[in-house]
Amino acid sequence: MTAGSTIAVVALAVLVAVLAAVPWLVSDYGLGFMVNLMCYLVLTIAWALFSGTTRYVSLATAAFFGIGAYAVAMLVKELPLYACFGVALVVGTLMASLVGLVTLRVSGMFFVVFGFGLSELMREVLIWWEINQTKTLGRYVFVPFDTTLIYWHLLGLAVLVFLVGWLLRRSRLGIALLVIGDDETMARQAGINVPLAKVVMFIVSSVFMTIVGAIMAPRFGYLTPNFVFNPLISFQVVIMALLGGMQRLWGPVLGIVPLILLSELLQVRAPFWYSVILGLIFMVIVYFLPRGVTGLVEDAWETLRRPISLPRGVTGPAIDVWAWLSQPISLPRGIAGFIEDVWARLIRRQPSGGR
């Protein structure tokens, strides 16, 4: 291990330790905020693990988050909480395998729409089930699993998802996904089993989302299908990842923090404006920030590292003026010149025939 990477590991360990100490350092409100932040951190990094490398935009985040949360809500009276998490994990894995096998053969737009449709379908099916079979809508999750524990579990999961992402970069699967994202035909020609690589990564990513949902269930206390299969979750995750930028593993973090702050500010007082601003941010990213905030940071870093070109002082402008004066002056060509130009253009427009 080089000195640089030792320092990086130590710095990260300190960062994790500080984050682990957060429950003792902040108020209850602050902790609630941090839980929300961690929740979206894991969701977004997990999303970027799959969609950032393969460039398959997934809107199925809410589906898996919802599966996790609702599995816990349905089972929490019968099973201990960790057993519920286990069941959520199994259900999430099965669902992701099924969805992966079915959908990853379709590409681009269809995959996006399918992901969105999946979470809507899950929501409607669960509503139907609850109304017609169990005659309830909405479930209570009352377990001795307080906000501090939720926070620590999410932090653990965040460390895990970063670890997976970091290991992935230098692994066989990581290289395969990078190449698939850039050129699928070439990936096959390099010997990569393209569908398998995509399905495996989709499962890993979705399982993280499912577990986040499961851990968050006790936090909500009361939840309905409408609440946990909320498409806003999927959209927020996409916008956070794009705003942050996905060329770096830590990129999405730069998108998560500002958007969570914004949602804290607006979602209670003016939820309508939150959606509007989210939409505007999305447009700004697409038009002006294709590489996200990470791109801005990298550009700024490049500028800082570049050697400064010395100012040219007073001599500079003087030289410029002299250079301008010493050019031959082109006389204005008047109306005749204009007619000449139009004529030239008309002649060029003549059909040249038989090309």
Added chain:
Amino acid sequence: MAALLEVDGLTKAFGGLVAVSNMSLAVSPGEVLGLIGPNGSGKTTLLNLIAGTLRCDAGTIRIDGEDVTRLPNHLRVRRRINRTFQLVRMPPNLPAIVGVMAGVMYGAEPKPYKEAEYEAAGILGELNLLLKAGHRLDQLTYIEQKRVELARALATKPRVLLLDEWLSGLSPGELEGGMSVVWSLAAQGLAVILVEHVMTAVRALCSRVVVMNAGLRIAEGPADKVLRDAEVIRAYLGDDDAGGS
């Protein structure tokens, strides 16, 4: 020498258009087989069928006696068939070496990340591209792009190599370099199929030539003899020129 690649009765139709019809050919290790014919005669489709980029409708493909007709593209790569594309296909946004590493890591002799990095650098070095390893595709010149793609193909340790107009569009100097690369690959025992319009290269490199027209094989034999064949001249130039030259 026994044939390494044997193609028998290969047929592919796109709707009503039969692009490749009942094509058979065989290539031995160390042999360079020329595959020529006018545009649209089905040469590239035939390569697509052999490499597994497309599935054939009928016929068999054997490599070293093993039937690979039903295998998907990536498994044929592991059975040591690889190719280059007419329009270079490499990841456009990644450093050149990443595509080559993917070839090493998923090819016939897979290696872990670190070793793959060394090996990919070695392959790029042999093709005089080591200094370009970190460049993206659009930062490379045309000839460099073609060589990087060849490096990706070689990274999977092929025994059968299909080159789709790999020598086209090069300057005379570059052509000579490219030809010596193909020559040395054949000398290492690879079976090469060369789809090419550059007749200098076909004459110099190929011991045998197969001529296709409209999906059919219209001639086969030693390069000099086939290229003089009136039928071939007719396919390329039309009936009027068939008597001359």
